[in-house]
Amino acid sequence: MKKTRNTQKQDYVIDILTNAKHTMSVEAILKAMPIKVNKTTVYRILERFAEKGKVHFVTGEDGKAYYALCNDCNVKHEMHNHIHFQCKSCKKVTCLPYEIEVPELKDFEVQETQFLMIGICDMCIS
Template sequence: MKGKTDKKLEQKNIKPTAMRQLVYEILEKQKKALSLYEIEQQFDNVERSTIFRTLKTFQDNYLIHSIDDGTGAVKYALCDDDCTCKPDDLHIHFLCNKCGQTHCMKDMPVPKMDLAEGFSFENANFVVKGICPNCR
């Protein structure tokens, strides 16, 4: 019988290799978004580039989304099951200025803005920074 992880991967047309299962489970276990480096730390002897490509595959298949929170390292977090990373799926992210953790605020969609004449909207990145509940 196939595991839950395998099903999730196959749902998004990703062949479930050992590596991919592990990376997926690391992301699932965390409530927060993780950087490539942070994921790498969870392994003993795995190549950065392998994880990098695993994340790229995940991203290409809408299993995860990436967040540039301004800390210098891109972070990654699981998408919702039905997410296709379209504008309507966008949500706000919160970076704690103290602990550096980045959280997905999945219940807070990125507000639609009325742009000036001639500007079209394709995508957005909205990161709110402050102090998280754990750090006060």
């Protein structure tokens, strides 16, 4: 059975994120795509994947969203309570394996969490 073009594009996005060593912006994903794809299409694919818990994102210091595949994610998908680190030198955003305890807030409904630390990464500090 032939895949639809949308499924093919989704497969490419998953493959790109699977092979990524760090989070990726939509612009970086578009550059890695082997076919021409509209930026809006990639945003829609990522939004769908985020809703399904396949990917998560964090907003970087520059205001851009950076996406990563949810690998072996053992936390609720709407609460990614691990740390992300953005390097001021190379600008890469990396998911780190350190969890932060998210408090329950009385009279508030927390729907999303984002934890971003900013500094110099181990590759740039050397």
